[in-house]
Amino acid sequence: MATSIDISDLNIYYGDFLAVEGVDMTIRARSVTAFIGPSGCGKSTFLRSLNRMHEVIPGARVEGKVVVDGQSLYDPSIDPVAVRRQIGMVFQRPNPFPTMSIYDNVLAGNRLNAKRMKKSEADDIVERSLRGANLWTEVKDRLGKPGMGLSGGQQQRLCIARAIAVEPQVLLMDEPCSALDPISTAAIEDLIHELKSDYTIVIVTHNMQQAARVSDDTGFFNLKAAGQPGHLVEFNATSKVFSNPDDPSTEAYISGRFG
Amino acid sequence: MSLIDERPVAATPAPAAMALVAPQIPAYAPLLAAVLATGLAALAGLLLGWSLVAVVLTAWALLVVGLPAWSAAIEGERRAKDRLVTTVVWSTFALAMVPLASLVWEVVANGHAVISAEFLTYDMRGVLGAGGGIYHALMGTLVITALATAISVPIGVLAAIYLIEYGKGNRLARTITFLVDVMTGIPSIVAGLFAFAVFTLIFGPGVRLGIGGAVALSVLMIPIVVRATEEMLKLVPEELREAAYALGVPKWRTIVKVVLPTALGGIVTGVTLAIARVAGETAPLLIIVGTTTTLNLNPFDGRMATLPVFIFSSVTTGGKYDAEQTARAWGAALVLVAIVMTLNLLARAVGRAFSPRTGR
Numbered sequence: 001m002a003t004s005i006d007i008s009d010l011n012i013y014y015g016d017f018l019a020v021e022g023v024d025m026t027i028r029a030r031s032v033t034a035f036i037g038p039s040g041c042g043k044s045t046f047l048r049s050l051n052r053m054h055e056v057i058p059g060a061r062v063e064g065k066v067v068v069d070g071q072s073l074y075d076p077s078i079d080p081v082a083v084r085r086q087i088g089m090v091f092q093r094p095n096p097f098p099t100m101s102i103y104d105n106v107l108a109g110n111r112l113n114a115k116r117m118k119k120s121e122a123d124d125i126v127e128r129s130l131r132g133a134n135l136w137t138e139v140k141d142r143l144g145k146p147g148m149g150l151s152g153g154q155q156q157r158l159c160i161a162r163a164i165a166v167e168p169q170v171l172l173m174d175e176p177c178s179a180l181d182p183i184s185t186a187a188i189e190d191l192i193h194e195l196k197s198d199y200t201i202v203i204v205t206h207n208m209q210q211a212a213r214v215s216d217d218t219g220f221f222n223l224k225a226a227g228q229p230g231h232l233v234e235f236n237a238t239s240k241v242f243s244n245p246d247d248p249s250t251e252a253y254i255s256g257r258f259g
Numbered sequence: 260m261s262l263i264d265e266r267p268v269a270a271t272p273a274p275a276a277m278a279l280v281a282p283q284i285p286a287y288a289p290l291l292a293a294v295l296a297t298g299l300a301a302l303a304g305l306l307l308g309w310s311l312v313a314v315v316l317t318a319w320a321l322l323v324v325g326l327p328a329w330s331a332a333i334e335g336e337r338r339a340k341d342r343l344v345t346t347v348v349w350s351t352f353a354l355a356m357v358p359l360a361s362l363v364w365e366v367v368a369n370g371h372a373v374i375s376a377e378f379l380t381y382d383m384r385g386v387l388g389a390g391g392g393i394y395h396a397l398m399g400t401l402v403i404t405a406l407a408t409a410i411s412v413p414i415g416v417l418a419a420i421y422l423i424e425y426g427k428g429n430r431l432a433r434t435i436t437f438l439v440d441v442m443t444g445i446p447s448i449v450a451g452l453f454a455f456a457v458f459t460l461i462f463g464p465g466v467r468l469g470i471g472g473a474v475a476l477s478v479l480m481i482p483i484v485v486r487a488t489e490e491m492l493k494l495v496p497e498e499l500r501e502a503a504y505a506l507g508v509p510k511w512r513t514i515v516k517v518v519l520p521t522a523l524g525g526i527v528t529g530v531t532l533a534i535a536r537v538a539g540e541t542a543p544l545l546i547i548v549g550t551t552t553t554l555n556l557n558p559f560d561g562r563m564a565t566l567p568v569f570i571f572s573s574v575t576t577g578g579k580y581d582a583e584q585t586a587r588a589w590g591a592a593l594v595l596v597a598i599v600m601t602l603n604l605l606a607r608a609v610g611r612a613f614s615p616r617t618g619r
């Protein structure tokens with residue numbers, strides 16, 4: 001079972017500050033959707049509103065509709081914890097748990113929810129997730145060591161492993177490769193291709209080639225002017241966005257002519 | 260006329276070789292200067308008959324002037340300033356250590372003589388002159404402090420969790436924070452009176468109970484625990500909470516399994532310091548617990564002896580056996596200081612053991 005997400009007329013606020021305005025789009029199931037756009041245009045903000053992480057920030061709120069599998073995400077009857085179990089997330093900055101070992105960090109999603117499992121099963125999940133995130137060979141001899149003892153890029157891959165260990169239906173990735181070398185980036189892109197057959201994937205990236213390589217659909221966010229809310233300029237199939245975009249500003253952004 | 264300006268250009272000075280080596284006074288210079296300054300001051304003091312304070316002040320003045328002057332002559336101005344500031348910083352540190360060191364010295368010097376196996380294992384039943392011990396007071400202090408800890412740690416930690424994780428600056432949370440701040444300033448005698456009033460209401464006039472002392476100490480401890488825990492919880496990065504939420508972990512589990520473990524080292528240290536702070540309280544215990552000469556381990560049944568009150572009553576009773584009583588008071592003081600120091604060391608060890616580990 002994979003999940004599609006329908007967003008209609010979504011406004012996202014930080015207190016009184018309208019950060020993202022009037023987004024309409026449909027994220028297809030079993031596909032990769034990429035968001036591109038200049039820094040500060042609200043890509044992370046929008047991504048976080050897709051698994052109800054936005055409301056964690058005091059004063060932050062959302063207007064409009066996000067419908068996942070026919071259920072409105074912001075309906076009062078929806079349990080945000082259940083939402084986040086189905087919609088996983090990899091953050092822009094790596095955030096491994098400082099009190100846990102590498103092994104426990106990968107299993108955090110299971111362990112923190114007090115899921116009981118056999119040792120062999122746990123070992124299996126850890127190995128599979130770490131292999132998926134291209135980290136296994138580097139850490140297999142020190143799984144018991146603290147997760148904070150890894151390099152920045154290794155920590156980021158650890159966080160990716162942690163997110164896929166719980167096998168969410170949808171995986172939101174906020175610039176997952178921004179701290180990674182080309183080899184690890186390629187491994188993550190392979191992973192995305194692999195996961196795509198079962199999951200819905202949304203990825204924010206500043207790397208145009210990456211968006212073109214991995215995604216099926218691309219959304220371009222932009223700011224009208226400094227201090228104005230960000231908005232969705234164009235949402236189309238990736239092939240169309242990169243060859244023949246509807247909006248001239250999309251073409252300008254992709255080809256490197258800004259403004 | 261050619262377009263190129265052929266006027267001679269002022270010769271640019273050849274770049275001097277970068278001077279990385281500078282003359283230095285030897286590494287033992289500060290020590291040597293300190294010894295010389297002390298020696299000179301002592302000599303002057305002996306010849307002119309100064310008091311000790313005058314000698315120390317002179318030595319200090321000599322050092323503060325002499326070392327930077329020596330440094331300025333050889334090393335240059337920047338190093339000399341550095342020497343001056345370093346000397347001042349060290350002397351303020353030494354100044355801060357003086358009361359502490361002299362207090363510990365005084366207590367050990369006066370107290371160590373009476374410490375013996377008997378002193379630690381006997382109570383004062385029927386003892387008037389020499390002999391007897393502080394076992395009853397020691398146990399009383401341990402029981403009452405343990406009870407106070409058992410009351411205040413859950414209340415304090417949970418209150419802090421509410422304030423940081425749930426209250427997030429709403430009106431109730433701000434009111435509680437204000438009240439906690441007020442509570443930190445409550446004089447201990449008032450806490451004692453409060454407990455006395457409460458227990459008098461329940462048990463009638465003239466009540467003396469160990470548990471009352473624990474309640475009074477809790478009134479003093481809770482605000483400290485709340486503040487310490489609050490500060491530690493604030494230090495836990497928001498990103499860690501978000502990481503847990505994004506894995507579908509409910510809020511309460513996130514708090515119990517991610518936030519608290521991350522902050523545990525600091526919380527334990529705060530709690531231990533709070534214990535150390537109230538272990539030596541005298542006034543509230545004097546009011547609500549009273550004192551006795553025999554061992555009483557039941558905090559719900561009558562008077563109990565405690566170390567601070569024991570010290571107080573030993574030195575204030577007076578009379579024929581004053582010398583023995585004073586000696587016992589010093590012994591009890593030594594034991595009390597030892598307990599508090601052990602607690603502090605324990606807090607450091609525990610804090611280190613629980614703090615998040617990094618590195619491979």
Ligand SMILES: Nc1ncnc2c1ncn2[C@@H]1O[C@H](COP(=O)(O)OP(=O)(O)OP(=O)(O)O)[C@@H](O)[C@H]1O
Pocket residue numbers: 014017019037038039040041042043044045046057092230
């Ligand atoms: N916690 C916050 N409180 C208030 N405003 C915020 C907060 N986080 C982000 N913003 C604002 O919301 C807007 C969008 O920020 P967002 O982080 O979504 O940008 P982004 O597109 O992800 O940028 P980048 O590519 O640099 O990551 C910005 O104007 C930012 O200043």
Ligand SMILES: [Mg+2]
Pocket residue numbers: 043044045092174
């Ligand atoms: Mg971002």
